[in-house]
Amino acid sequence: MSDAPLLEARGLTKEFLVKPQGSTFARRRPFRAVEDVSVQLREGRVTAVVGESGSGKSVLARMLARTVSPSAGELLVGGKVIDPHQRRDLTYTATVQLVLQDPFASINPVHPIRHVLERPLIIHGTASREVPALSKELLERVALTPGESFLDRYPHELSGGQLQRVSIARALSVRPKVLLADEPISMLDVSVRLGVLNLLRDLCDREHLAILYITHDIASARYIADEVLVMYAGQVVEVAEGTDVVDHPRHPYTQLLVSSVPDPGHQDRVRIQAPSATAFPEEGCRFAPRCPLADDRCRRQVPELVEIGTGHRVRCWRVEEASVLFSSRNSQKGGGEIT
Amino acid sequence: MSESILRVENFSVDYGVGDRAVRAVHDVTFSLGRSEVLGIAGESGSGKSTLVYGLTRLLRAPGVIRSGSASLTIGEEGQRREIDLLSADERELRALRWRHISVVLQSALSALNPVRRIGKEFDEVLRYHGQGTSRAERRARAEELLAMVGLKSDRLDRFPHELSGGQRQRVMIALALALSPDLVIMDEPTTALDVVTQREIIDELRELRERLGFAMIFITHDLSLLVELAEQIMVMYAGRVVERADSSDLYAIPRHPYTVGLMNSFPPLSGEIVPMSGIPGSPPSLASLPTGCAFHPRCPLASEECSLSSPPLVVEGSRSLACFHSSPSVRERLEIRS
Numbered sequence: 186m187s188d189a190p191l192l193e194a195r196g197l198t199k200e201f202l203v204k205p206q207g208s209t210f211a212r213r214r215p216f217r218a219v220e221d222v223s224v225q226l227r228e229g230r231v232t233a234v235v236g237e238s239g240s241g242k243s244v245l246a247r248m249l250a251r252t253v254s255p256s257a258g259e260l261l262v263g264g265k266v267i268d269p270h271q272r273r274d275l276t277y278t279a280t281v282q283l284v285l286q287d288p289f290a291s292i293n294p295v296h297p298i299r300h301v302l303e304r305p306l307i308i309h310g311t312a313s314r315e316v317p318a319l320s321k322e323l324l325e326r327v328a329l330t331p332g333e334s335f336l337d338r339y340p341h342e343l344s345g346g347q348l349q350r351v352s353i354a355r356a357l358s359v360r361p362k363v364l365l366a367d368e369p370i371s372m373l374d375v376s377v378r379l380g381v382l383n384l385l386r387d388l389c390d391r392e393h394l395a396i397l398y399i400t401h402d403i404a405s406a407r408y409i410a411d412e413v414l415v416m417y418a419g420q421v422v423e424v425a426e427g428t429d430v431v432d433h434p435r436h437p438y439t440q441l442l443v444s445s446v447p448d449p450g451h452q453d454r455v456r457i458q459a460p461s462a463t464a465f466p467e468e469g470c471r472f473a474p475r476c477p478l479a480d481d482r483c484r485r486q487v488p489e490l491v492e493i494g495t496g497h498r499v500r501c502w503r504v505e506e507a508s509v510l511f512s513s514r515n516s517q518k519g520g521g522e523i524t
Numbered sequence: 525m526s527e528s529i530l531r532v533e534n535f536s537v538d539y540g541v542g543d544r545a546v547r548a549v550h551d552v553t554f555s556l557g558r559s560e561v562l563g564i565a566g567e568s569g570s571g572k573s574t575l576v577y578g579l580t581r582l583l584r585a586p587g588v589i590r591s592g593s594a595s596l597t598i599g600e601e602g603q604r605r606e607i608d609l610l611s612a613d614e615r616e617l618r619a620l621r622w623r624h625i626s627v628v629l630q631s632a633l634s635a636l637n638p639v640r641r642i643g644k645e646f647d648e649v650l651r652y653h654g655q656g657t658s659r660a661e662r663r664a665r666a667e668e669l670l671a672m673v674g675l676k677s678d679r680l681d682r683f684p685h686e687l688s689g690g691q692r693q694r695v696m697i698a699l700a701l702a703l704s705p706d707l708v709i710m711d712e713p714t715t716a717l718d719v720v721t722q723r724e725i726i727d728e729l730r731e732l733r734e735r736l737g738f739a740m741i742f743i744t745h746d747l748s749l750l751v752e753l754a755e756q757i758m759v760m761y762a763g764r765v766v767e768r769a770d771s772s773d774l775y776a777i778p779r780h781p782y783t784v785g786l787m788n789s790f791p792p793l794s795g796e797i798v799p800m801s802g803i804p805g806s807p808p809s810l811a812s813l814p815t816g817c818a819f820h821p822r823c824p825l826a827s828e829e830c831s832l833s834s835p836p837l838v839v840e841g842s843r844s845l846a847c848f849h850s851s852p853s854v855r856e857r858l859e860i861r862s
Contacts, residue, residue, distance in 0.1 A: 374569075374745075375567050377802060377807075380804070404790065428797065432794070
């Protein structure tokens with residue numbers, strides 16, 4: 186395993202121009218959907234990005250897939266900086282592939298599966314006599330067996346889980362090193378979700394792909410990922426190895442997230458109370474308006490992402506106090522903002 | 525169980541007629557106690573939404589109620605009367621809706637009229653279904669209802685697109701409670717929301733129910749959510765009820781292999797990471813259901829018997845179960861096999 190990450194993002198930022206709500210004639214103002222996000226995707230590792238809707242996680246995925254161009258920051262493949270002006274770049278798409286949330290929307294319904302798989306093969310220059318055998322092999326790699334029985338079927342004849350596997354097979358057709366999966370299981374039936382998740386983990390272990398798994402479901406991130414990033418309002422607020430983000434969350438937002446997940450085994454768990462989501466403040470920590478610990482500094486200055494342990498980084502001024510917030514979960518109840 | 529508010533017997537719903545009819549709800553029987561919360565769990569296509577659309581008579585063609593009976597008991601204590609939901613005509617239904625039964629749908633964005641201010645929706649419900657009140661009184665009541673779900677009264681002057689998803693869903697819940705109904709049906713009200721908002725809404729619902737005492741049917745695919753919220757849970761698969769039990773019993777000892785599979789489909793939030801498998805295969809299409817038990821092609825315990833006949837729903841104490849092979853240790857047996 187080499188040391189340089191297969192795909193690295195440094196300080197990715199995306200600004201969109203938006204109209205302030207309610208004012209028809211006001212000038213459009215920049216809105217930072219993603220701010221200064223750095224992430225390293227390495228061979229044989231699953232990196233998960235967890236965040237609620239509007240946290241910027243999908244925009245991040247699209248910047249990594251180069252379907253959205255960043256306002257600032259750079260992408261590196263195998264340590265080499267990608268020229269942002271070179272738009273049609275087959276070597277990039279042959280390295281990095283994106284799997285989208287809804288397979289019924291991302292696969293053309295009027296063509297059979299054969300067509301769906303053959304197109305990228307042909308575009309990327311596979312000799313035409315090899316194409317049929319390769320398509321069949323691709324389907325079998327995503328556990329759609331026997332492969333030939335699926336080739337002539339149309340998307341509507343497949344279930345959601347099967348179709349999502351086809352869309353993973355399509356991504357694999359160009360032999361990518363990096364797979365970006367944007368909420369790949371959230372549209373699927375509950376009972377088939379784990380199957381697709383296990384497939385991603387398998388591809389990572391067996392074929393040493395680097396996988397970015399984007400989700401709103403922190404339990405599934407804990408299950409599959411080697412590293413978990415938590416995003417809030419466009420920023421990474423916490424990063425940790427393995428299960429640490431869920432087992433020992435430090436940022437108040439991560440704690441709020443973890444304590445909100447339905448978990449009948451731990452109904453006695455102390456819950457963090459926070460006001461509902463509001464518009465993000467222009468200065469200071471973006472979570473400050475909802476944070477039970479926020480003080481003046483939090484409202485004025487944006488905190489940096491600071492390392493607090495091996496591989497564990499947190500963007501919070503009051504991280505020392507914040508850790509107490511959570512560890513009181515099981516020992517002491519009531520008091521302050523915790524109920 | 526206390527006195528029941530809703531009784532449903534042998535209820536079946538088809539989509540379409542004749543040879544091409546597809547049975548979406550098959551022979552469902554249950555009753556719901558006053559102030560009780562029943563959770564219905566199942567995947568898409570399990571018939572859980574069709575069941576409540578049928579019961580509330582909101583089902584549209586090609587949906588057809590094939591058989592069964594459903595009655596709702598309304599009125600003050602001492603003068604209760606039973607209403608046959610399936611034979612009620614439009615006028616009777618209109619008298620029932622909002623006042624006795626209300627429904628909250630999954631997508632608040634499509635349930636609210638996009639070109640109307642929120643206040644107008646409240647005004648209409650209170651005007652046509654409530655007692656004769658003045659406009660000012662209706663406005664005051666609407667403000668009170670919004671306050672109940674934690675929204676400021678200025679939201680009444682907003683359009684749906686100006687509210688966030690969680691706020692819209694709160695508006696729907698406030699509307700559903702506007703006339704203090706006896707039964708509120710929630711069809712996946714939190715599925716489209718993020719977990720923090722879901723948690724807020726669930727906590728609010730619990731508190732409102734304790735205060736107002738309405739009965740509730742809560743539909744979702746998320747069993748762990750139901751365990752927290754419901755007293756009874758009914759698990760549906762391919763249009764049939766496969767298991768029904770008290771929620772804590774169901775969570776502690778799931779008996780139907782499908783229930784076990786469903787519980788194993790959610791990775792846990794704590795403990796060691798162990799490989800989990802979900803359920804092999806995919807949910808069946810209602811148009812081509814397997815013979816016998818609809819779950820048998822995906823079931824690790826299936827035998828020949830299962831493919832020949834469909835197991836009846838057998839009542840054992842507080843639990844009902846439709847499986848030939850289940851025993852209290854079914855979970856261990858399944859885990860050894862997988």
